[in-house]
Amino acid sequence: MELLLFDAFNGLIVGFFYALMALGLSLILGLNSVINFAHGGFMALGGYLAFTLVPIIGFWGALILAPFAAAALGILAERGLIRPLYGRDPLYSLLLTFGLALILEDITRTVWGAQGLPFAIPNFLNHPLNNVYFFVTGYRVFVVIVTAIATAGLFAVLRFTRLGICIRAGNADLETVASLGVNIYFLRGANFALGILLAGLAGILAAGQLGLTPTMGSSLIMPSFVAIIVGGAGSLIGSLLGGLIIGVAAGITTAYFPSASEVVIYLIMAFVLMVRPRGLLGQEGLFE
């Protein structure tokens, strides 16, 4: 029983990484109509930047600064590369971010090395909170808290700021928003940066738990796609939910049949697609 709890909880933590990634992807998919293949690359970049920043400004400083650094690079990519492709066949933005993902992976490999790097976290976060449930370490609780704060922050931005309201309106009808005098190029750029910000944060949190490798991006991005499909395209809550569901499902499978723990999330996806093609909370006929 404890083992099952252990695996389920492990899965839940990984699910939080998926959920953070899926939230950002979903945000970008919504307003920019781009599947950002490079999301994993930006995530890894966030983690690696934090690794470099920790000796200079400490863990807490890096936790704040690294996501913004990743987001700044995201803005550059959006301006220079993705912006010319709005309104063209979605194939081209897919291919472009695909190429960007390859380049980002290569850059992290060249700069920080192909070997994995350990990511030091503050000592007090390393201790278990409880002797029986030894797996509930301070860091895992910390991951949950940070994710909750980031998610709440995102929803607050979308609900209460002018920018957030414009983003939501743009999701509903970009043309009308443009005709009301909103600079939609700026809006899409800001939205893209917001998504990358979440990716960078996910990168740092994942680095503390799983360590840093150049391929961490490409291994975490696929489950995030699955999270979006399961949760339903067009729904941020859905993406969040989808990420947690597949994380926990993979964790529980690890307890019973470890070698199927990766396959199971794709089986869940196939099942959802057949039973409820639009996903748990998705809108019908979006992005088609």
Add this chain to the structure above:
Amino acid sequence: MSVETETRERTRAGSSLPAWSGERLRFAIFAAVLLLAPVWLPLIGSYTDLGTRVLVYALAAMGLNLLLGFTGGLSFGHAAYFGLGAYGTGLMLRYVGPNMWLAVAAGVLLGGFAATLVGPVVMRRRGIYFAMITIAIGQMFYFIAVRWNNFTGGEDGLTGFQREPLALPGGSVTLTGPHFYYFVLFFFAVGVFLLWRVLNSPLGHAMVGARENSRRLEFLGIRVERLTWISFAISGFVTALAGSMNALLNNFTSPLDLYWQLSGYFVIICVLGGMRNFWGPFVGAAIYVIMQDYASTMTKNWLSVIGVMFMLVVLFFPRGLLGVLARRRSG
């Protein structure tokens, strides 16, 4: 111009139908170049296996292009069927017996039927959503290959099999160098002929119709979903055939043959050569394979090289090489 006439013209431009006499001549030259490749490749300082690899990648990409370029389904998961073809062939040779025909059949059937089974899950979708689902489903097969250690060799890939002598009516042939090239060329021709026949049949015209205007096709009483399914399945069979050839070429297959990055490479090969043209993916594959061969000796940063190529093609060259040439010729 009505959609129908436009569609018909595009189909003609996109196939190798001898619309004017030069087309036939050019095809003859092309065939001669392929047939004589083992003769002229060493003369220009290259080697026969490079030609074989071009054929393998070209066949995989042309198979994908039936779906991508002609039916309008953005599949980013075709490495799965390529890899399954490779594993089917490798597993057959390793565990069952040294029969080449059976091995190729096993690969084609494994990859092809997998695509046929996946079809109903994806066929209702179009656009980006289609891409996202195909790529995710492809990953499922990747993880099966990685985790089923004792059967597939896991992360290290499947070894312990090699090309066997080919049983022919007149005796058996060892498949080395040029012999193997002609073996692959034969299956390449079979696959390409199948694609060509499909595209020039009413079925193929309906597929192009689905790409251009699926709603109109629905009103005409054609089920676009089923059409997408058929296209997905045929394209899966052809790509699996290419995968089978790839396993035999390397005497090895690894989970990377199923990985999503390879799926992306297949798509860029199609776009680079021109995905609206029947032979576009062939041109793309030739460029890709030669570039890879060259870059692997020059730099360790192959990922950046191909990544930059993705961007350049998308930003400056979206019609692809043959697309640009065809346009220049017509206008």
